[in-house]
Amino acid sequence: MTSFIVAALLLILLGLSYSQGYLGGRALAATGVRLHSRPRYHGILVAIWCLLPAILVLGAWALLGPGLMRAFVMSYLPPDVQELGPHQLNAAIRRVEAIASGYGVAGAMEPWETAAGVALRRMREFAFLVVIASAAGLGILGLLFARRRISPRLRARNSVEWLIRLLLLACSVVAVMTTLGIVVSLFNEAIQFFTFVHPFDFFFGTVWNPGFSTTGTAAIGQYGLLPLLWGTVMVAGIAMLVAVPIGLFTAIYLSQYASGRLRAVAKPVIEVLAGIPTIVYGFFALVTVGPYLSRVGSVLGIGINATSALTAGLVMGIMIIPFVSSLSDDIMRQVPRSLRDGSLGLGATPSETIRRVLLPAALPGIVGALLLAVSRAIGETMIVVLAAGNSPVLRFNPAEPVSTITVTIVNQLTGDSDFSGPQSLVAFALGLTLFMITLVLNMVALYIVRRFREQYE
Amino acid sequence: MTSSHPSDAQAVSASSSARDAALHDVGATKPVLANPLTEKDETVRSPDLETREYRLQARDVCVFYGEKQALFDVSLDVPEKAVTSLIGPSGCGKTTFLRCINRMNDTIEGCRVTGKITLDGEDIYDPSLDVVELRSRVGMVFQKPNPFPKSIYENVAYGPRIHGLARSRTEMDEIVEASLKRAGLWSEVKDRLRESGTGLSGGQQQRLCIARAIAVSPEVILMDEPCSALDPIATAVIEELIDELRAHYTIIIVTHSMQQAARVSQKTAFFHLGKLIEEGPTEVIMQTPRHKKTQDYITGRIG
Ligand SMILES: Nc1ncnc2c1ncn2[C@@H]1O[C@H](COP(=O)(O)OP(=O)(O)OP(=O)(O)O)[C@@H](O)[C@H]1O
Ligand SMILES: [Mg+2]
Numbered sequence: 025m026t027s028f029i030v031a032a033l034l035l036i037l038l039g040l041s042y043s044q045g046y047l048g049g050r051a052l053a054a055t056g057v058r059l060h061s062r063p064r065y066h067g068i069l070v071a072i073w074c075l076l077p078a079i080l081v082l083g084a085w086a087l088l089g090p091g092l093m094r095a096f097v098m099s100y101l102p103p104d105v106q107e108l109g110p111h112q113l114n115a116a117i118r119r120v121e122a123i124a125s126g127y128g129v130a131g132a133m134e135p136w137e138t139a140a141g142v143a144l145r146r147m148r149e150f151a152f153l154v155v156i157a158s159a160a161g162l163g164i165l166g167l168l169f170a171r172r173r174i175s176p177r178l179r180a181r182n183s184v185e186w187l188i189r190l191l192l193l194a195c196s197v198v199a200v201m202t203t204l205g206i207v208v209s210l211f212n213e214a215i216q217f218f219t220f221v222h223p224f225d226f227f228f229g230t231v232w233n234p235g236f237s238t239t240g241t242a243a244i245g246q247y248g249l250l251p252l253l254w255g256t257v258m259v260a261g262i263a264m265l266v267a268v269p270i271g272l273f274t275a276i277y278l279s280q281y282a283s284g285r286l287r288a289v290a291k292p293v294i295e296v297l298a299g300i301p302t303i304v305y306g307f308f309a310l311v312t313v314g315p316y317l318s319r320v321g322s323v324l325g326i327g328i329n330a331t332s333a334l335t336a337g338l339v340m341g342i343m344i345i346p347f348v349s350s351l352s353d354d355i356m357r358q359v360p361r362s363l364r365d366g367s368l369g370l371g372a373t374p375s376e377t378i379r380r381v382l383l384p385a386a387l388p389g390i391v392g393a394l395l396l397a398v399s400r401a402i403g404e405t406m407i408v409v410l411a412a413g414n415s416p417v418l419r420f421n422p423a424e425p426v427s428t429i430t431v432t433i434v435n436q437l438t439g440d441s442d443f444s445g446p447q448s449l450v451a452f453a454l455g456l457t458l459f460m461i462t463l464v465l466n467m468v469a470l471y472i473v474r475r476f477r478e479q480y481e
Numbered sequence: 482m483t484s485s486h487p488s489d490a491q492a493v494s495a496s497s498s499a500r501d502a503a504l505h506d507v508g509a510t511k512p513v514l515a516n517p518l519t520e521k522d523e524t525v526r527s528p529d530l531e532t533r534e535y536r537l538q539a540r541d542v543c544v545f546y547g548e549k550q551a552l553f554d555v556s557l558d559v560p561e562k563a564v565t566s567l568i569g570p571s572g573c574g575k576t577t578f579l580r581c582i583n584r585m586n587d588t589i590e591g592c593r594v595t596g597k598i599t600l601d602g603e604d605i606y607d608p609s610l611d612v613v614e615l616r617s618r619v620g621m622v623f624q625k626p627n628p629f630p631k632s633i634y635e636n637v638a639y640g641p642r643i644h645g646l647a648r649s650r651t652e653m654d655e656i657v658e659a660s661l662k663r664a665g666l667w668s669e670v671k672d673r674l675r676e677s678g679t680g681l682s683g684g685q686q687q688r689l690c691i692a693r694a695i696a697v698s699p700e701v702i703l704m705d706e707p708c709s710a711l712d713p714i715a716t717a718v719i720e721e722l723i724d725e726l727r728a729h730y731t732i733i734i735v736t737h738s739m740q741q742a743a744r745v746s747q748k749t750a751f752f753h754l755g756k757l758i759e760e761g762p763t764e765v766i767m768q769t770p771r772h773k774k775t776q777d778y779i780t781g782r783i784g
Contacts, residue, residue, distance in 0.1 A: 284590055362627035366690070369585055370640040370697060371617025380639070385630050 045070025073170030078163035100140035213452035255426035262337025271348025306410030331413035355389030527761025542596035569752035620699030626686035628678035640697035664692035665718030
């Protein structure tokens with residue numbers, strides 16, 4: 025209901041202000057003077073002047089409202105409740121809020137609770153009216169002000185352009201800030217973890233044996249990253265060994281040799297591979313690929329475990345084929361046709377043309393595609409949970425079970441709800457490590473792209 | 482664009498019509514002088530001045546892009562060791578015809594070529610023919626400069642490297658230098674051979690593409706408006722090059738400039754709306770065209 029009213033208010037203000045500005049501009053133009061900006065821009069400018077104050081008021085309420093309401097409820101709580109610990113205090117406040125919203129609560133209601141609930145509901149209604157009224161009032165004021173400013177010389181177009189730039193900037197700031205926020209919180213938690221375990225023991229330890237939080241802080245366990253890191257690298261490496269050749273050659277075939285009709289059919293079919301839920305892949309790996317591999321192994325006389333780095337890597341490789349093939353295909357098709365013609369016209373064969381002209385020209389994009397595939401492989405969890413054997417032991421034989429960073433994060437965060445012990449906090453340290461790996465991969469890729477870029481227009 | 486000065490044209494046309502009349506007196510079928518302009522449907526052909534070897538012969542070539550037909554029954558003989566120019570208004574099919582000759586149309590999906598084109602008597606559309614070898618014998622300079630995103634040196638060395646024309650580094654250096662010199666680009670780029678070919682100006686790129694094409698010494702060279710982005714001096718260099726290449730190679734050039742066609746070519750073919758309207762010795766086409774459309778085009782009334 026309230027969000028509906030807010031939306032209606034904003035829409036009405038938008039329509040009103042835009043039409044006011046537009047009509048104002050048009051009326052001016054009709055008198056024969058030459059306007060600096062077209063009426064449309066006057067409309068947009070007036071709309072901005074009107075909506076901005078209204079949105080600011082609503083935004084301020086969205087930010088400050090909950091705090092104010094909480095303080096209001098607090099004033100209704102009897103002193104003995106106010107002195108309770110934060111957990112119980114929150115619970116009490118939540119009860120009052122539920123009563124005010126009319127949802128009802130479990131158990132009997134204390135008289136002060138009902139009183140507080142009724143008061144809160146009234147307060148909420150009142151505050152909402154005030155906010156809506158002030159938003160509307162300020163909006164109208166802004167509208168009137170901007171409407172008065174309309175003149176032939178007003179540079180509405182430039183102002184609108186400037187505001188659009190600001191808006192775009194704000195959006196990119198949001199993206200950057202979110203990333204920074206995630207990194208900072210990862211860092212914070214990871215640093216907490218490192219108060220339990222020395223970073224050296226974490227990054228260079230070869231034994232992973234975290235124990236359980238229930239066994240008490242006396243035995244905090246061993247947190248050596250290397251077995252997990254090696255498992256991750258091995259599984260992702262096997263996956264890339266499968267995906268890169270198959271994906272790249274598929275892309276070359278699709279973009280250079282296949283007829284349009286075949287391509288139109290084959291490409292979506294390959295892309296379906298990326299759309300299959302990873303849990304299904306994991307299942308497939310566990311039930312079909314793993315046993316098959318171990319049978320093949322026993323025929324050849326080499327021991328291959330059904331759940332191993334090999335199984336997980338193979339299946340993951342299949343999953344990321346479309347990341348490589350589809351992106352590389354698009355990239356290679358973007359290489360101008362004239363380059364291909366130039367090479368063929370000199371008597372180069374199609375494969376010489378691909379090797380010497382198309383691939384170099386498409387290299388930056390292909391590296392980007394491969395990088396995406398690697399990050400996908402490193403971050404992939406479900407397949408590895410099911411098919412890699414979940415054995416965090418440092419082993420170099422890909423036919424043996426392994427565990428990866430992602431799987432371990434899952435293990436450490438599930439079934440253990442105490443987030444203050446090293447058993448859970450290590451997840452953040454692992455997350456940070458994953459993040460660093462992708463960061464380094466990105467930088468390497470950027471370097472490769474810069475180093476080998478061949479410009480074409 | 483007119484072929485030449487009006488008075489000039491008249492003077493020359495008088496003499497060549499006399500020769501024309503003489504030629505036709507022998508055949509004695511049509512009174513050519515009485516009605517020099519025709520609008521007939523099939524191609525008007527003037528006999529070539531000298532009988533040369535015909536290196537390349539096209540017979541009833543039709544080209545379709547999907548459903549759309551772009552060339553209609555084009556038959557043209559291309560003399561050896563001479564320059565043949567293709568002229569005609571934009572979109573008339575000059576590039577399309579040119580691309581048929583080294584089968585570059587194969588690379589366009591939905592493009593279909595019918596008819597017959599022979600190079601030294603060999604059908605180039607024969608299934609047993611090696612397209613790659615054909616293209617190394619029939620080089621092409623494209624309408625739009627298309628240097629590879631490689632260094633200037635690598636651009637020129639590309640063809641020779643593929644065909645193994647140089648046995649050593651110094652030989653390759655020589656080929657590159659000679660090709661760039663002949664294309665009139667050497668002095669401008671000799672100090673920046675390692676820089677990217679795409680960093681050159683449009684006209685320099687065009688000359689780079691010419692150098693790239695002649696570096697593999699093809700027997701037939703197809704040039705699609707090689708001077709469209711060049712200033713008069715660079716144009717003169719290219720025309721000189723064409724003149725010099727003529728001694729050894731068979732050259733077909735597409736041009737929008739009548740003067741250029743008149744200067745460099747011995748034979749001219751005029752295309753209009755996908756049809757070959759008239760072909761013959763350049764002087765004849767330029768000065769005494771017999772088809773009305775040809776005359777309209779070279780005097781600047783259509784195109
Ligand atoms: N790849 C293509 N697909 C479809 N139609 C094409 C293609 N290339 C050319 N055409 C069509 O074929 C006709 C002849 O084109 P062509 O490029 O041979 O003209 P042109 O004589 O070279 O013109 P210009 O002097 O402008 O270069 C045009 O109508 C053009 O639209
Ligand atoms: Mg053309």
